Amino acid sequence: MKHKISFPHMGKYSVPIKKLIEELVGDSGEVMLAPSITKKTIELGSKHSPEFVCIPFKYNLGNFIEALENGATVLFHTSGDCRMGFYNEVQEQILRDLGYEFEMCILETNSRNRSLRDFYGMFKRLNPRLTYARTIKAILLAVRIVFAMDKIERYVRQNIGFETQAGTLEEIENTFLRDVAKAKSIFTVGKLYKQAMRKLESVPLNKPQNALKIGVVGELYVLMEPFSNYFIEKELAKFGIEVTRFIDVSYLLFSPKHKIPYLVKESEGYATYDIGADGTDSVAKCVYFAKNGYDGIIHLKPFGCTPEVNSIPICQKISEDLGIPILYFSFDSQTSETGVKTRLEAFYDMIEMKRETVK
Amino acid sequence: MQAYLGIDIGSISTKGVVIDADAQIIAHSYLWTEGDPIGAVKRVLAELKGQLPPAVDVVSVGTTGSARKLIGTVLGAQVVKNEITAHAVGTMSRVPDVRTILEIGGQDSKIILLNNGIVTDYAMNTICAAGTGSFLMSQAKRLGLAIDELGEMALKSQNPTRIAARCTVFAESDLVHKAQIGHKKEDIVAGICNAVVNNYLNNVGKGKKIAAPTVFQGGVSKNVGVVRAFSQVLGHEVYVDDFGHLMGCLGVAVLAKTKGNTKSFDFNIQEVSFVTKGKECEKCPNNCEIIYVYRNDDLLDSWGNRCERGVAS
Numbered sequence: 159m160k161h162k163i164s165f166p167h168m169g170k171y172s173v174p175i176k177k178l179i180e181e182l183v184g185d186s187g188e189v190m191l192a193p194s195i196t197k198k199t200i201e202l203g204s205k206h207s208p209e210f211v212c213i214p215f216k217y218n219l220g221n222f223i224e225a226l227e228n229g230a231t232v233l234f235h236t237s238g239d240c241r242m243g244f245y246n247e248v249q250e251q252i253l254r255d256l257g258y259e260f261e262m263c264i265l266e267t268n269s270r271n272r273s274l275r276d277f278y279g280m281f282k283r284l285n286p287r288l289t290y291a292r293t294i295k296a297i298l299l300a301v302r303i304v305f306a307m308d309k310i311e312r313y314v315r316q317n318i319g320f321e322t323q324a325g326t327l328e329e330i331e332n333t334f335l336r337d338v339a340k341a342k343s344i345f346t347v348g349k350l351y352k353q354a355m356r357k358l359e360s361v362p363l364n365k366p367q368n369a370l371k372i373g374v375v376g377e378l379y380v381l382m383e384p385f386s387n388y389f390i391e392k393e394l395a396k397f398g399i400e401v402t403r404f405i406d407v408s409y410l411l412f413s414p415k416h417k418i419p420y421l422v423k424e425s426e427g428y429a430t431y432d433i434g435a436d437g438t439d440s441v442a443k444c445v446y447f448a449k450n451g452y453d454g455i456i457h458l459k460p461f462g463c464t465p466e467v468n469s470i471p472i473c474q475k476i477s478e479d480l481g482i483p484i485l486y487f488s489f490d491s492q493t494s495e496t497g498v499k500t501r502l503e504a505f506y507d508m509i510e511m512k513r514e515t516v517k
Numbered sequence: 518m519q520a521y522l523g524i525d526i527g528s529i530s531t532k533g534v535v536i537d538a539d540a541q542i543i544a545h546s547y548l549w550t551e552g553d554p555i556g557a558v559k560r561v562l563a564e565l566k567g568q569l570p571p572a573v574d575v576v577s578v579g580t581t582g583s584a585r586k587l588i589g590t591v592l593g594a595q596v597v598k599n600e601i602t603a604h605a606v607g608t609m610s611r612v613p614d615v616r617t618i619l620e621i622g623g624q625d626s627k628i629i630l631l632n633n634g635i636v637t638d639y640a641m642n643t644i645c646a647a648g649t650g651s652f653l654m655s656q657a658k659r660l661g662l663a664i665d666e667l668g669e670m671a672l673k674s675q676n677p678t679r680i681a682a683r684c685t686v687f688a689e690s691d692l693v694h695k696a697q698i699g700h701k702k703e704d705i706v707a708g709i710c711n712a713v714v715n716n717y718l719n720n721v722g723k724g725k726k727i728a729a730p731t732v733f734q735g736g737v738s739k740n741v742g743v744v745r746a747f748s749q750v751l752g753h754e755v756y757v758d759d760f761g762h763l764m765g766c767l768g769v770a771v772l773a774k775t776k777g778n779t780k781s782f783d784f785n786i787q788e789v790s791f792v793t794k795g796k797e798c799e800k801c802p803n804n805c806e807i808i809y810v811y812r813n814d815d816l817l818d819s820w821g822n823r824c825e826r827g828v829a830s
């Protein structure tokens with residue numbers, strides 16, 4: 159019997175993850191994507207989650223339930239640096255208690271705990287014909303896609319607020335993602351990436367020299383899954399704001415600038431040791447944004463996210479010392495969309511007024 | 518004479534003002550929303566019209582509050598603004614050098630910091646309604662007092678009772694306990710007022726520098742006990758404006774005044790029928806709730822859809 163493999167959504171990363179798994183399992187399995195996140199996903203997830211667990215847990219669980227209902231037999235999950243590291247085990251137990259039968263595999267992102275051999279072994283069980291050569295090729299291909307899509311998305315994020323015709327940039331990005339899903343080698347990915355970048359750069363923009371600039375920091379899941387943050391980056395774009403965010407998958411996994419010693423140095427004394435998970439990153443980037451001419455910072459976290467809660471007092475101090483406004487959001491399943499929009503609108507009014515007075 | 522209309526449609530109350538070219542209030546109205554924002558606005562408009570001299574021509578309209586979008590569409594408003602900006606602008610038109618605005622309403626509370634006439638920081642309470650008007654209301658009821666008696670009673674206290682401020686549930690059990698061991702009623706009431714202030718400063722005002730001049734507004738500012746508690750904790754005078762409850766609508770009226778594109782506003786909107794319909798999209802499992810607004814059966818506007826599949830046809 160063929161394995162039916164699924165995994166939770168996070169932004170657009172289902173493209174490289176699907177690719178990775180498909181390349182590794184070959185003919186012994188097929189990837190079936192979990193249905194896109196909707197209100198139903200979060201309702202299902204919340205219903206079966208402990209009340210006080212953070213919101214990424216609830217989204218992931220909702221994705222799993224919807225995938226299992228569609229017939230998935232193997233679920234992939236990742237681990238994390240905070241309590242997210244335990245989520246896969248708790249979720250597995252909840253799903254088994256609900257009566258689902260499946261196999262749970264962990265794509266460990268933390269290379270300290272997992273070697274290539276373990277990784278290979280995990281997929282070898284699903285696909286007995288897997289070789290080391292094929293494993294390495296699949297990893298390289300997926301990583302190449304991640305780098306390409308992150309670069310494209312960074313460009314889109316910074317410029318989407320200034321399109322002369324709404325939707326052009328996003329359409330190029332989506333076409334790239336569709337094409338890259340079929341790519342067989344890293345060379346094809348490179349070619350598609352160059353094509354897409356050329357197209358993106360030729361899109362006419364109506365961008366003023368001194369556009370308002372906002373930096374976004376916080377917890378990785380709510381930063382990268384737009385459904386969970388009420389599409390906050392899209393809302394910002396509507397105001398004609400340039401948005402910068404460092405955290406994406408290529409940054410988290412591979413950037414030397416995400417290492418703790420670098421971040422502590424970048425924090426310029428505001429953090430002298432690791433806060434845990436991405437809290438140090440939030441502090442370091444607040445300092446960076448404050449010192450590089452940004453007009454404001456938006457800090458996002460799931461309600462009850464301990465590392466980010468710990469970073470907030472330091473961010474407040476930075477805000478006060480360096481005179482940069484910071485808007486904080488906590489997301490949970492009940493947050494009202496109107497509340498988010500009201501605060502964003504007021505934040506925009508505020509930084510715009512400030513800009514005008516400085517002029 | 519040219520004049521400007523501002524309306525603030527909150528969840529509990531609807532407020533309206535008409536101002537002249539010097540931003541002076543020439544008509545104002547304050548009444549309950551009662552779950553019917555369009556009806557409440559019609560009543561506010563009728564009241565305002567009654568107060569206006571005949572020669573006044575309202576040329577620009579602004580809306581704010583949680584129903585700002587709906588009412589903005591219905592009235593064809595030139596300005597639709599969030600409550601935070603509206604309150605800041607409104608307060609500055611009365612107290613130009615204000616540095617801090619404290620606001621405690623029935624369900625929510627906010628703090629706005631200003632410097633040289635611009636908003637530099639703000640916060641709204643996000644999750645918890647402890648320390649707002651509804652908490653005072655329920656505690657007044659528990660003590661068998663009317664809500665407007667609380668303030669005067671608190672002023673009589675020489676020795677306010679200590680009451681836990683963090684959480685309404687803890688505060689309430691603390692309060693019951695203190696009453697049962699024999700604390701005087703006025704001390705308990707003063708303790709509640711202090712608890713509201715401490716809760717506000719710990720949650721909403723956390724990490725913010727509260728500089729003078731400080732203006733306190735929102736329904737709870739009518740409670741002199743809370744006003745005194747604020748002055749004591751902050752160590753400086755807290756200013757309460759008689760028109761404190763109208764700052765939101767005053768703010769959007771001022772913004773409407775500066776907006777420019779003027780158009781004569783017709784107060785006879787009472788006779789027009791506005792109908793709203795909420796419908797679930799059902800084109801994907803997200804089931805976005807789409808709101809349609811009709812003016813005499815013509816579709817005026819619709820919103821609520823997350824993607825183009827939900828566009829009203």
